[in-house]
Amino acid sequence: MSQPFSCSHDQHDHCVDAALTAAERLCREQRLRLTPLRRKILTLIWQSHRPVGAYDLLEILQKEGRAAPPTVYRTLDFLLESGLVHRLATRNAYFGCTRPGQDHAGHVLICESCHVLAEIDSADVVRQIDASADAFGFEVRRQTVEVSGLCPRCRQEADHAC
Amino acid sequence: MSQPFSCSHDQHDHCVDAALTAAERLCREQRLRLTPLRRKILTLIWQSHRPVGAYDLLEILQKEGRAAPPTVYRTLDFLLESGLVHRLATRNAYFGCTRPGQDHAGHVLICESCHVLAEIDSADVVRQIDASADAFGFEVRRQTVEVSGLCPRCRQEADHAC
DNA sequence: AAGTAGTATGTTATAAAGTAACAGAAAGTT
């Protein structure tokens, strides 16, 4: 799987394939059921490196038959709980996890211009947050870190425009 | 203003007063209008060190006459833009800013048990996130950091329960 | 292979969070 910020359209099938392979493996190992619906939704989420809204997913499903919100949300719940996707709180949207199975904080960078998202996995950030919390006597259970700004590609385009 | 995690009920009026005084000063300096409605909502938000939902505020307003969502949201927009309150993305809720006027990232610790919230202002965390993003060539515009876990007080109670 | 327990999905209705658009009121300016 290439880096989201440098993944081009013709490379992208690899990302989807890799994500599905990883999902199959994880579900086999943890005795979870990757049903057709779950596989479908996971695939849809991986169609781009952008977060996708629940109702976007619903709309796509509805083009191929009837579907209602709970179907989507239940499937998302499964994917979230099994760690195959994460939720982007600042945008009420969902995106595929790049390292399912591995315990990690799920910090992300998200581009305000093209909306491409990348998970960063900075142990330094995690530690620094833990340390800051610790100074308050606070016990950290979950870190939500969502950084918005400009991805390298959009930055370059912005420069050229000047 | 005492630390949220150690602020007791009988100290708390100081927090509200301090917040209002700071708000008045900020609005005077920046030629913003702290109208009765805005002052009212800000006061309601400061009634506790917990984040408050927009519809909670609405419900309170409705006990003293008619009110509708846009009234609340517009007022929140003003308070957000002027930096007097922040929004907690992970909970769709709002809380008073402890250092309005000063430029800062607005990182928070929030207790899963008692829901008390504290702004942390760790320059180290900010720098570490900037550095991590920089390694990707990503230009940071906004950092959202929301850490959930157990505050010192609830931690102690959890210990006693054992 | 039939029964059954558990898990997954379909379906209807509704809750919770947030916004658009226009009308009227208050404040600030000339």
Added chain:
DNA sequence: AACTTTCTGTTACTTTATAACATACTACTT
């Protein structure tokens, strides 16, 4: 006072998410 700008009221609506119950599928037991 006339005018402009800003603020608030009001109605209607959009978006996001969930509750509750019905049906279908899977996997295990015998």
